[in-house]
Amino acid sequence: MEDIKMALIQIPHDMTELRVMMEQLKTMGKEVNEEKLIDQAVVDNAQQLLDEALEGHYFSCKLVDGDLIVYDVINLPAGTVKPLGNSFKEDFITDAEGLWHHLSSELNRIAGGR
Template structure:
């Protein structure tokens, strides 16, 4: 089985946690979910811009997008209470939500 680099749902996240455990590394589910949200959002944003020009960061419960000179250019709120809950309950819907909003932010540039 290939090592999961970026989990797209809870099943992949649990597999990734087991893979890390087998390698002797500690894995924190909350941190892995946050990183998965950022990494998946970054991939969606890079696709929308045909390259890595903007950067996504989780800040104060929002996903904030920064432009090439590190100025905030937009932000996205979670669908529910927080992105962790969104990832756990319906990751596919979260990716649709992020993709739509990231395309809007990227299109404004």
């Protein structure tokens, strides 16, 4: 994913930004996959929210079998966030703003329990 970090839009927050990012990457000669970019955007946005909640990078998160798993400082699962709909991809496409509110609430709940 280092190639993605070279784009002008670092972390897309909605489909408009994702499409701009895809065009930027294509212009740079990079191969793009919308689904992978959405997954990365969900994880990156969730990580930012988690870092804000904990005032630093103490926990990490990743998508596992369609859920967002949060890991604590010793890399043990600290919590799970389920998508609002059928998938985070669907949530991102249909209502990115609602997805970020959902993630913020759930991640604050998980971070607050520590």
